Amino acid sequence: MKNVVIIGGGFAGIRAAKALASASVSVFLVDRKNHHTFQPLLYQVATATLSPADIAQPIRAILQKQKNTCVIMDEVTSIDIEEKKVHLKNEGALPYDYLVLATGATHSYFGHNEWEQFAPGLKTIEDALRLRGRIFSVFEEAERDMVRTNTHKPLNFVVIGGGPTGVEVAGALADTCHVYLRDEFRHIDTTKARVILLEAMSKVLGPYPDDLSSSAFQQLNECGVEIMINTQVTDVQESYVMTSAGKIDAAVIIWAAGVQASPLGKDLGFPVDRRGCVMVDQFLNPPAHPEIFICGDLAHFEQDGKQLPGVAQTAMQMGVHAAEVIKQDLESKPRKPFKFFDKGDMATIGRMRAVANIRWPFNAHAKGFAAWVSWLIIHIFFLIGLRNRFLVFWQWIWTFSSCQRGAQLITDNEVLCKHEAQLASKK
Ligand SMILES: Cc1cc2nc3c(=O)[nH]c(=O)nc-3n(C[C@H](O)[C@H](O)[C@H](O)COP(=O)(O)OP(=O)(O)OC[C@H]3O[C@@H](n4cnc5c(N)ncnc54)[C@H](O)[C@@H]3O)c2cc1C
Known part of the structure; x- marks a missing residue:
């Protein structure tokens, strides 16, 4: 064979x-890796809506019934x-x-690999967990500082790149700060946190039709994201981003640009x-x-x-x-050429909002709640494994109806070590 x-x-x-x-x-x-990752939902792990195992599936389990297939990690x-x-x-x-x-x-990082340590991207489960740790430890640090000194560093979250990933991350972060964490802290006001989305081009969701791109801009504004278009990033450091429009202080920086x-x-x-x-x-x-x-x-x-x-x-x-x-x-048959069948694309903007450029089974542009419902259905459908479909469906119902999240854990070692070091330096 x-x-x-x-x-x-x-x-x-x-x-x-x-x-x-x-x-x-x-x-x-x-x-x-021993698992397949459903990358489109990584940002939901980073913002604590879903747990890692909800969007990942062991490759061995996916292919277990296939007797002619051997999986090698x-x-x-x-x-x-x-x-x-x-x-x-x-x-x-x-x-x-x-x-x-x-x-x-x-x-x-367009030749600036040194930016990666300060502005991590999202590609793997490990990236998502590290980012989740960074995001939630910033709130913990601010709460501690508030108790000790009655002040805290600006809660600024800067997302670099206004493509689909950047838009989805920014929307989810805005909901995290302004909706989900609102009642959890006693000394800081998380609704005052700023989520800033930087885009070098003149619109967000560049490849989308203009009406959807403008709608995404408006929906992001509605959920509290500050969008800076035509803004080039010139430097990234641990606590700030330098741009063509000036310096922006940042507690967490997320790379979604390339x-x-x-x-x-x-x-x-x-x-x-x-x-x-x-x-x-x-x-x-x-x-x-x-x-x-x-x-x-x-x-x-x-x-x-x-x-x-x-x-x-x-x-x-x-x-x-x-x-x-x-x-x-x-079978000694002639080879058929590849032809891509475009069913369309969609991007979600926090809860209840999205844009969808539908190309199959009919051509349509959907915005807002209708687009969001289509987004939910399609993502459930394409998740691998019945268990994950059920889990994600249930988590979404729970999160969107109760405004609570079950995965808000800080588990990443790097983040925990930094936290220990901060505590030691403040003693
Ligand atoms: C944050 C994020 C959000 C996204 N959102 C969407 C979306 O909403 N809709 C959409 O359609 N697409 C989205 N995408 C894009 C989509 O996920 C990718 O287009 C898709 O994953 C590409 O599939 P692939 O099989 O080419 O590669 P991948 O899915 O990236 O798989 C590559 C695999 O190769 C393995 N690998 C790499 N190098 C080696 C090596 N040297 N040895 C062994 N194994 C190796 C990796 O571990 C990985 O499992 C998103 C991507 C990201 C990162």
Whole structure:
């Protein structure tokens, strides 16, 4: 039997593996984590609406019924495309006949990697937990300072980047400060906290149609987010962000401004775009390698003259397509080219608000509550695992009806150590 090695258990990798369930191949899915993360809901872990296990699922559990599939938790360090071998950090090399490379993307600090320590991004469960720790420890510190000195540092949360992630994070943070924490502290007024969203372009949600982008701007304002458009970030330090409009003091800074492809793509030596995404042909292959498929955020695929967006639906469709082409090869059928079917996009803005650019089953622009309900339904539908669907559904009902959150824990070690150090220095 032919060996299919899939690298990455994200949206593309999992879909590729599932689509090969009944094929006469041996599938090896390698991921450095033991779980698949539903990244679109990471911000809800960071702002304590959901717990990590609500949005993550062990890859082994997802594929347990697939007898032809073996899951390996390891990191791929390099790929020998001549020898057709994938080199693993711990377990030697894995030979392949077909390779599906779907290692996704990571944050880009536009050449300022030193900003990362002060302005972390959201990509993994660990990132979300660290951010959750930072956010909630800022309130704890302010409450302590208020008791001791009757004053505290400004509770400013600065979100850099007004794309879908930045908009969702800013909306959720505004609700956290102005709604959820309102009655929990005795000495500080969390409703006075500022959430500032910085965007270099002239509008938020840049790729969305103008009416949705303006609606998102208005809805963000309604939930108390201060938006600064046409504002470039020039420096990021621990307690402030320097911008083209001046200095902004910041208690917590969140990076949602840019992504770059996982380095494995570039290391293969194939042509890449400026973000490191591998240029692929109509079958998702890099030049002269029909046995290699590049899928998801790592792929640069153009349709109708435009690059496909780095979103979950693109990754899922690419993963399925790579598997279909492998099956067509095995059955000696001609390969079918990849065609992306765009169902639309949506972004939520705190509770009860959202914008949705619906393209299937009909064309429509939805705003406000109607868009938010569609967002809820679609996210429940695409979550992997019945248990997670049920848990998230229940958590949302509980959170939105009671205005309380069950996941408001500070557990990250780095944050706790900083907290200990602060206490020691103030003694
Ligand atoms: C905060 C956030 C919010 C988002 N919101 C939305 C949204 O609302 N809607 C939407 O459609 N999309 C959203 N996206 C984008 C969407 O999540 C991505 O487009 C999608 O995850 C890409 O899937 P992928 O399979 O290419 O990569 P990923 O899902 O990133 O999976 C890559 C996998 O590869 C593994 N990996 C990487 N390198 C190695 C290695 N060297 N060895 C072994 N394993 C490796 C990783 O551990 C990971 O499991 C969001 C993304 C983020 C970060």
